[in-house]
Amino acid sequence: MSNPTEGFIRTFEDIVREVNGRAGSPSSHSFEIERASERDGTVKKNRALLVYVRDVRNALQHPKHRSDGNAIEISRAFLDEVGALLNHLRNPPTAxxxxxxxxxxxxxxxxxxxxxxxxxxxxxxxxxxxxxxxxxxxxxxxxxxxxxxxxxxxxxxxxxxxxxxxxxxxxxxxxxxxxxxxxxxxxxxxxxxxxxxxxxxxxxxxxxxxxxxxxxxxxxxxxxxxxxxxxxxxxxxxx
CATH class of the missing domain: 3.10.580.10 (CBS-domain)
Structure with a gap:
């Protein structure tokens, strides 16, 4: 990946697909965090982080400022954390x-x-x-x-x-x-x-x-x- 911000956007899209699948709405255009939280314990446990990740993504893709460039930049450390979240959703610990x-x-x-x-x-x-x-x-x-x-x-x-x-x-x-x-x-x-x-x-x-x-x-x-x-x-x- 060329930079952490682009990597974050792609990882976010994968997270949306994973969460919406658990919500029973794989084709939804919305991020179904609440519905998935009601049906899946792993999503419920990570709800706060998922909401934060959603808000960061919205700030990147729906900016309110007029100047060029992003108002925020994604750090490598945060990208790693988001990647770990995706991996945890895909492969949650089991018995x-x-x-x-x-x-x-x-x-x-x-x-x-x-x-x-x-x-x-x-x-x-x-x-x-x-x-x-x-x-x-x-x-x-x-x-x-x-x-x-x-x-x-x-x-x-x-x-x-x-x-x-x-x-x-x-x-x-x-x-x-x-x-x-x-x-x-x-x-x-x-x-x-x-x-x-x-x-x-x-x-x-x-x-x-x-x-x-x-x-x-x-x-x-x-x-x-x-x-x-x-x-x-x-x-x-x-x-």
Whole structure:
């Protein structure tokens, strides 16, 4: 490109096409930011910057002054920022780029001992251990909340290091009545949807504790990725 201002105009045109497509009006001659914001979380999150970019473009292409030349000039840094915005709209972060992939997830089986799992969690600094069956599908989660749930449900009982997951599985199952729930998602779930999911309060005492990514978001499919609220918060600060 010959200069940043010309590059900005071309990038803006690409952004308009991207946003209008998300608005469901690909042939519109207007910049459909508001309509797209209502339908798309990525556009909504970047609405303020999109409006600013639109205003800069209007100042360039619809000047009010009579003198020659542009009243403003686009800097390389601003052009880079606008280009990054276009790339973000075209390739928004998804569930497949957040969290821990299957090969790095610490998992458990019904026959595993609680003491060994607790030691691994302490050494690794992780909080949720998915419990898998023979098909590699998630059937439960072992964490501190599960242990407390078991102790609360079974008065005058003791949790020993030699106990197995199967001994407390009622408190580890996905439908156990705990203060957190778990979701299953497809790999193309947008990061913005993940942020909303983890910030939402499902009840006065319940939030989503972790999300499991499978091929199409079904609970009956093998685990592909584990996502916790911390993974999403860390990722969201970079976009």
């Amino acid at each position: 497949n780029s957040v969290g821990v992939p299957r090969k790095e997830i610490n998992t458990a089986r019904l026959t595993d001992q609680l003491g060994d799992l607790a030691d691994e969690m302490k050494r690794g600094g992780f909080t949720h251990v998915p419990i898998l069956d023979e098909r590699d599908t998630v059937i439960g989660v072992f964490n501190e909340a599960a242990v407390f749930h078991f102790l609360w449900a079974e008065p005058e009982t003791i949790v020993g290091r030699q106990m197995k997951i199967s001994d407390i599985f009622d408190s580890c199952s996905l439908d156990a009545n705990r203060m957190e729930t778990f979701r299953f998602l497809g790999p193309r779930t947008p990061l913005d949807s993940l942020i909303e999911m983890f910030l939402a309060v499902e009840s006065p005492l319940t939030r989503v504790g972790a999300a499991f990514v499978t091929a199409s978001g079904k609970e009956t499919e093998p685990l592909q990725r584990l996502i916790t609220p911390w993974d999403v918060l860390a990722m969201s600060t970079d976009v």
